Amino acid sequence: MDVRATGVFVMEKVILVTSGKGGTGKTMFSVNLGGTLANCGRRVLLIDMDLGMRNMDLYLGMENKVVFNIMDVMTGICGLNKALIKVDGFDSLYFMAASPRKGDARLTPQNMIALCGTLSKYFDHIIIDTGAGIDELVDASAAAAETAVIVTEPEIAALRDADTVAAHLRDLGIYDVCMVVNNVDMDLVKAGILMDVESIMNCTSTPVIGLIQSDRDIRISTCTGKPLERGKREDIKSNIRTIAGRLIPEG
Numbered sequence: 001m002d003v004r005a006t007g008v009f010v011m012e013k014v015i016l017v018t019s020g021k022g023g024t025g026k027t028m029f030s031v032n033l034g035g036t037l038a039n040c041g042r043r044v045l046l047i048d049m050d051l052g053m054r055n056m057d058l059y060l061g062m063e064n065k066v067v068f069n070i071m072d073v074m075t076g077i078c079g080l081n082k083a084l085i086k087v088d089g090f091d092s093l094y095f096m097a098a099s100p101r102k103g104d105a106r107l108t109p110q111n112m113i114a115l116c117g118t119l120s121k122y123f124d125h126i127i128i129d130t131g132a133g134i135d136e137l138v139d140a141s142a143a144a145a146e147t148a149v150i151v152t153e154p155e156i157a158a159l160r161d162a163d164t165v166a167a168h169l170r171d172l173g174i175y176d177v178c179m180v181v182n183n184v185d186m187d188l189v190k191a192g193i194l195m196d197v198e199s200i201m202n203c204t205s206t207p208v209i210g211l212i213q214s215d216r217d218i219r220i221s222t223c224t225g226k227p228l229e230r231g232k233r234e235d236i237k238s239n240i241r242t243i244a245g246r247l248i249p250e251g
């Protein structure tokens with residue numbers, strides 16, 4: 001059943017960030033997309049839906065500020081506002097942490113639609129970061145989203161899995177599905193080991209809205225919990241801003 005068809009509304013402002021293969025850079029991208037949009041004056045909420053394998057708190061440098069998480073909200077242990085954590089260094093960036101354990105029947109598509117419906121009154125954009133692959137948490141998150149970004153890498157294994165996820169999301173009723181190709185190493189592209197943009201576009205029907213280079217400073221930013229907007233690499237910031245602009249044209 002298409003649960004979106006049963007919902008009262010469709011969430012135009014909710015962006016799902018997902019992937020086929022693991023470790024492609026979903027959480028890195030979610031955090032930096034959020035930071036970019038917040039620094040453009042948008043009120044942004046990041047939701048970590050990678051329950052059990054959560055990393056977003058670390059990449060934001062906020063691991064010591066987490067008291068309540070999304071499961072606490074769903075189970076009524078705390079009210080919604082107690083689980084909204086303002087991110088240091090940004091005026092309008094908030095996040096909701098994942099629980100350390102996976103698996104609770106309460107994270108249903110209907111409950112995610114209701115949660116995002118309430119949150120959409122307070123935020124311009126809600127970015128949901130999921131784990132890799134297809135599971136019930138991705139499906140629940142997808143139910144609340146209108147747009148999906150699949151973060152992939154320039155190699156055939158990642159692209160094949162990305163295409164499988166794209167098809168799955170379209171089956172769930174998300175028609176606005178695009179790809180960001182991350183970890184592009186130009187030396188390996190020139191050596192013919194990684195795929196170039198043309199080959200990528202030839203092997204997928206999902207639109208590619210941007211490429212992100214493989215860069216030591218991106219890795220350092222996640223390891224130190226300092227989003228790129230708080231750093232000095234103007235070239236990478238500008239690249240993420242361009243991708244954000246393609247994703248949200250008015251942004």
Ligand SMILES: Nc1ncnc2c1ncn2[C@@H]1O[C@H](COP(=O)(O)OP(=O)(O)OP(=O)(O)O)[C@@H](O)[C@H]1O
Nearest residue numbers: 022023024025026027028183213214215218219222
């Ligand atoms: N463009 C890049 N350049 C260099 N390092 C990167 C880049 N993108 C991501 N990384 C690094 O790769 C690692 C995995 O990134 P990340 O955690 O965002 O992936 P993920 O898709 O969220 O993983 P998972 O599937 O486990 O949720 C991190 O250490 C991150 O710093």
Ligand SMILES: [Mg+2]
Nearest residue numbers: 026027050055
């Ligand atoms: Mg992740």
